[in-house]
Amino acid sequence: MKGIVEYFRTKRPDLTLIPEQEELLKDLVNVEIQKVAESCGRGFSKTLCSALVALWFADEYSTEIGRPLEILLISHQQKIYDRIDEFFLKDKSLRPRLRVKGINYEIPREKFQFTDNLSIVTTCLATSKKVRGNRCDILIIDEAQDVPEHIYKVALGCLTGDICKVIIIGTPRPSETSKSSRNWFIEIVDCPDKYGYKLKQWSSSVCWWNAKALIEWKQIYNEEEWASEVDGVPSTKEQRMMFPRKHIDASIFDTECIREGGVGSTIEAGIDWGGVECKTCLTVIERLSPSKYKVLWSSGWKGAIEAYIDELVKILQNFKVDLIKADSRPPEFKGWLEKYGYKPFYIDGVYNKEQELSQLQKRIREHSLIIPECLVPLIKQLCVYKKGMRTGDFVDSLALAVYQPVTPLKKPREVIIIV
Ligand SMILES: Nc1ncnc2c1ncn2[C@@H]1O[C@H](COP(=O)(O)OP(=O)(O)OP(=O)(O)O)[C@@H](O)[C@H]1O
Ligand SMILES: [Mg+2]
Numbered sequence: 001m002k003g004i005v006e007y008f009r010t011k012r013p014d015l016t017l018i019p020e021q022e023e024l025l026k027d028l029v030n031v032e033i034q035k036v037a038e039s040c041g042r043g044f045s046k047t048l049c050s051a052l053v054a055l056w057f058a059d060e061y062s063t064e065i066g067r068p069l070e071i072l073l074i075s076h077q078q079k080i081y082d083r084i085d086e087f088f089l090k091d092k093s094l095r096p097r098l099r100v101k102g103i104n105y106e107i108p109r110e111k112f113q114f115t116d117n118l119s120i121v122t123t124c125l126a127t128s129k130k131v132r133g134n135r136c137d138i139l140i141i142d143e144a145q146d147v148p149e150h151i152y153k154v155a156l157g158c159l160t161g162d163i164c165k166v167i168i169i170g171t172p173r174p175s176e177t178s179k180s181s182r183n184w185f186i187e188i189v190d191c192p193d194k195y196g197y198k199l200k201q202w203s204s205s206v207c208w209w210n211a212k213a214l215i216e217w218k219q220i221y222n223e224e225e226w227a228s229e230v231d232g233v234p235s236t237k238e239q240r241m242m243f244p245r246k247h248i249d250a251s252i253f254d255t256e257c258i259r260e261g262g263v264g265s266t267i268e269a270g271i272d273w274g275g276v277e278c279k280t281c282l283t284v285i286e287r288l289s290p291s292k293y294k295v296l297w298s299s300g301w302k303g304a305i306e307a308y309i310d311e312l313v314k315i316l317q318n319f320k321v322d323l324i325k326a327d328s329r330p331p332e333f334k335g336w337l338e339k340y341g342y343k344p345f346y347i348d349g350v351y352n353k354e355q356e357l358s359q360l361q362k363r364i365r366e367h368s369l370i371i372p373e374c375l376v377p378l379i380k381q382l383c384v385y386k387k388g389m390r391t392g393d394f395v396d397s398l399a400l401a402v403y404q405p406v407t408p409l410k411k412p413r414e415v416i417i418i419v
Helices: 004-011 019-029 046-065 079-090 149-156 184-190 208-220 223-229 245-251 305-318 349-365 376-384 393-402
Strands: 035-040 070-075 111-113 120-125 138-142 165-170 198-202 266-272 280-289 292-301 323-327 345-347 369-372
Touching (some): 019 046, 035 184, 046 070, 046 120, 046 165, 138 149, 165 184, 208 223, 245 349, 245 369, 266 393, 292 305, 292 393, 345 349, 349 393
Parallel strands (some): 070 138, 138 165, 292 369, 323 345
Antiparallel strands (some): 111 120, 266 280, 280 292
């Protein structure tokens, strides 16, 4: 029996495998491992390797063990047919062994069987109608991240016999169609032991054929996207950006930072007090309606409060702020705004921070926040903001400004401006 690497040489003499591909292929054909997950970067050759492994089991392995095997190969990409067809084109000894020959392609679409060992490879796209009704000894799922979970379950139900091998191979990118940033493939890559999988991860930065693409990818991917798209490593909850770029982009408008007014419009401010590393930040927003907000101001100060409090209060006065929500910590900042006649609501970040951020996240996701494009430092910080960040002061004060506690805050009755 030819090993998988040698087998590849006979089918694709035009390509030389790199050591990482050889190791991946050896894992895939090891029948001792029942469930294998391979998490690879884009263009690592997932589809090529899935196609090769299906063919190797149907051809070499089946002949070696002396019994027919059924291999079910599921992919979200049409390309899977082409990859198998290429093997038949390059190795002319394969086609005469087919029970039914292809018409437009070397192989018939969907299913081919060898006349000598009677093994069958069924290639199908990831729809439950196509997958259901199959029986297989070996199940291979290519581009697993794009295969819906219910189809993964239908596919697992197709397994039969004593080999019962499952191979899943994909790039751990959040699915484009689902609202959630998780999918079943990412869950398995995150906790392979929990699901009984043996996992390996492969970065496509080692593939020389991707050299040009890598230069392009460096420009377009942020750190988190690079990890999943290129390194095949899904981001953890902590690493994930709090506000997805596409939603931030949809919130940015070419508009002035001026009040729009109208019935029910109120001006609210959020103040996140500074510390050793952080600035004191002030955000002023206009609440246009219960579900529409516009950011009017965002700025920050470092140093002692005496040095900037006058300037901060002037901004509150200019915008005729109705309601101020200020962080209750550190406690020494309490009392300063009162000197100027303001009655801020103090909100304890220790208990409310999660809620403040999740409300802001919801408003950005629902595009109910208008951010004028001139507020560059705020926009920049939103793009890189992660949970637990210590220097996200602009974002923290924005979160306070839009925060609505369970009991709605009312505009304080007596606001006496002394200054
Ligand atoms: N050892 C190699 N030497 C040269 N080129 C290779 C080698 N292995 C794979 N390739 C090339 O890499 C390309 C990517 O293959 P394939 O489509 O299987 O990758 P993929 O990981 O499925 O990509 P995608 O992420 O786009 O689905 C193919 O065009 C193939 O020719
Ligand atoms: Mg592919």
